[in-house]
Amino acid sequence: AQSVAxxxxxxxxAEGNPLTVKCTYSVSGNPYLFWYVQYPNRGLxxxxxxxxxxxxxxxxxxxxxxxxxxQTSFHLKKPSALVSDSALYFCAVSRGFxxxxxxxxxxxxxxxxxxx
Amino acid sequence: xxxxxxxxxxxxxxxxxxxxxxxSPISGHRSVSWYQQTPGxxxxxxxxxxxxxxxxxxxxxxxxxxxxFSNSRSEMNVSTxxxxxxxxxxxxxxxxxxxxxxxTGELFFGEGSRLTVL
Numbered sequence: 001a002q003s004v005a006x007x008x009x010x011x012x013x014a015e016g017n018p019l020t021v022k023c024t025y026s027v028s029g030n031p032y033l034f035w036y037v038q039y040p041n042r043g044l045x046x047x048x049x050x051x052x053x054x055x056x057x058x059x060x061x062x063x064x065x066x067x068x069x070x071q072t073s074f075h076l077k078k079p080s081a082l083v084s085d086s087a088l089y090f091c092a093v094s095r096g097f098x099x100x101x102x103x104x105x106x107x108x109x110x111x112x113x114x115x116x
Numbered sequence: 117x118x119x120x121x122x123x124x125x126x127x128x129x130x131x132x133x134x135x136x137x138x139x140s141p142i143s144g145h146r147s148v149s150w151y152q153q154t155p156g157x158x159x160x161x162x163x164x165x166x167x168x169x170x171x172x173x174x175x176x177x178x179x180x181x182x183x184x185f186s187n188s189r190s191e192m193n194v195s196t197x198x199x200x201x202x203x204x205x206x207x208x209x210x211x212x213x214x215x216x217x218x219x220t221g222e223l224f225f226g227e228g229s230r231l232t233v234l
Binding site: 043044046051094101104105106108 | 120147149151158159160161164171172174206208210213220221222223226227228
């Protein structure tokens, strides 16, 4: 069965410092990996994805993530955090063609708090 | 281009009632997926519709149903509401089901319909 783990409920970081939000996954076959962000009382916004190609993917708002097949991880990173980055971050996986690209399995979410 | 529109944004129902939620996808998007978000269970996939047909289904009881119209608008229905159905219901649209027609895997989410069951 597919699953996504986000081991940290909350990540605290000072503004200007680098941030990392962790994600590991379990899926048979080639994974399709995504990061979404949710602001209070809003829907989810797409940040970035890994489908194939370079393991380091760059996305919106200066975020990037590295696909590591051996460690089955897809950690989200940003070199310099902003207070406005404070939100709830979700890692998700799909099985692509075999399981449906649009059927996402989400992690539990990690709340990022960036302090001034 | 207008985003995904969900109506109503908030609603309150009592146990045993039924509810219908509506989703208008981004113009040109043909796939509509529904997700349930609760504090306890997180984000869970309900179903996906494409070309007016259900293409994928999550692990929810038959009380949860949906449909898609020829203009790609979708509705989901929950019958015989239970307290545990209280949740934020999110609709997401995409160009296609697979990586074709310009679809790159990204889903576009609406702001959700928050259902409270009393």
